[in-house]
Amino acid sequence: MKHAVSLSVLLFGVWLLLSGHYTPLLLAFGVVSCLLVVAISLRMDVTDHEGHPIHLSLKALIYWPWLIWQIVLSNIDVAKRVLSPRHPISPNIVLVPANQKTDLGKVIYANSITLTPGTISLELEDNMILVHALTHDGADDLAGGEMHDRIIRMESKG
Amino acid sequence: MMNMALDVLSWILLLGGGFFVFVGGLGLFRMPDFYTRVHAASLTDTMGAGMILIGLMLQAGWTLNSGKLMMILVFIFFTSPTSTHALAKAALFAGARPLIARREKSKEKNKLPDSDKEDAPS
Numbered sequence: 001m002k003h004a005v006s007l008s009v010l011l012f013g014v015w016l017l018l019s020g021h022y023t024p025l026l027l028a029f030g031v032v033s034c035l036l037v038v039a040i041s042l043r044m045d046v047t048d049h050e051g052h053p054i055h056l057s058l059k060a061l062i063y064w065p066w067l068i069w070q071i072v073l074s075n076i077d078v079a080k081r082v083l084s085p086r087h088p089i090s091p092n093i094v095l096v097p098a099n100q101k102t103d104l105g106k107v108i109y110a111n112s113i114t115l116t117p118g119t120i121s122l123e124l125e126d127n128m129i130l131v132h133a134l135t136h137d138g139a140d141d142l143a144g145g146e147m148h149d150r151i152i153r154m155e156s157k158g
Numbered sequence: 159m160m161n162m163a164l165d166v167l168s169w170i171l172l173l174g175g176g177f178f179v180f181v182g183g184l185g186l187f188r189m190p191d192f193y194t195r196v197h198a199a200s201l202t203d204t205m206g207a208g209m210i211l212i213g214l215m216l217q218a219g220w221t222l223n224s225g226k227l228m229m230i231l232v233f234i235f236f237t238s239p240t241s242t243h244a245l246a247k248a249a250l251f252a253g254a255r256p257l258i259a260r261r262e263k264s265k266e267k268n269k270l271p272d273s274d275k276e277d278a279p280s
Contacts, residue, residue: 017225075205079178082185082198090259091194114239117200120193120246132246134197136261 003047006054008038050104059154066150071116078117078134091132093122094139098129098148105155112147168216175209182206192249193256196242203238207231 011034016022019030041047049055081089096113098106110121110129118138123130133139178201185198211231218224250256 014229017222017229020222071204075178075201078185078197078201079181079205082181082188082201087188089189089194090261091191091257092259092261093256110243111236111239114200114243115204115235117204118197120196120200121243122246122250132193132197132256134194136259 003049003052003054004038004042007041007047007052008034011037053104056104056154063150063154067112067115067147070147074116074118074138077138081134089134090136091134092136092139094131094133094143095128096131096142096145096148098124098127100148100152100155102155105151108154109148109151112151113142164216168213171209171213171216175206175211175213178202178209179206191257192254193246196246200238200242203234207234 012030015030015034019026038047041051046052081087098109100106100109106124106129110124113119113121113129113131118134119142120132121129122132131139131142133142182198182200182202185201186195189195189198208231211227211234215224215227218227
């Protein structure tokens with residue numbers, strides 16, 4: 001139920017943002033269409049903790065800034081490697097463990113790996129992610145497990 | 159004064175974003191195989207798109223347009239890893255063999271065993 005409420009609020013927020021028309025008639029249309037979408041997604045059974053993970057919202061505010069900082073750092077690193085005349089890359093493939101408890105946690109981990117330039121998740125299987133890394137250093141950083149542990153902390157209760 | 163500072167900052171961000179898009183494109187040419195090219199392309203949709211959109215947000219100020227630009231940024235950050243993953247996985251399953259560079263002993267910091275696979279920490 002709380003997922004349905006938060007989905008309605010989110011949808012209407014997006015509607016307000018995108019429409020830019022604030023007359024009563026159009027606002028009423030907006031409310032109706034948002035409720036219709038919520039009703040349909042309730043019937044499709046997609047308004048659960050996976051499709052709409054509100055339990056992570058507050059913790060995501062801790063994780064995201066860190067992730068964005070990592071993205072900035074690895075962007076600069078990859079840009080240097082592209083521009084360097086010596087072309088210092090050492091592509092390799094590693095398997096890293098993904099011991100997050102929920103599927104959602106694993107997907108967040110795999111997505112974070114891909115979002116960071118220099119590492120791409122090729123395949124997610126059970127508790128392992130196959131990662132293509134641009135450099136050995138990048139692979140070692142990932143195997144160091146800081147990102148992994150941060151996501152476990154994010155998905156844990158409390 | 160404030161406006162001036164915002165303008166300068168937004169231009170720095172726009173030019174920086176343009177630079178990263180350019181480097182991403184250059185990397186697409188310079189990298190040796192498919193997978194490494196995908197790495198170069200991901201510069202474009204993280205720093206490139208991010209800096210340009212934030213620069214545009216500073217130009218737009220506190221308006222509805224800034225909110226829309228913010229939404230574009232969020233959507234890019236959610237969708238681009240998904241598409242990159244789909245692309246790389248499809249290539250792997252279609253049989254594109256990635257180039258693998260051997261670890262050099264001299265540069266090894268004794269952190270991991272010298273295998274290309276299964277560098278998983280215990």
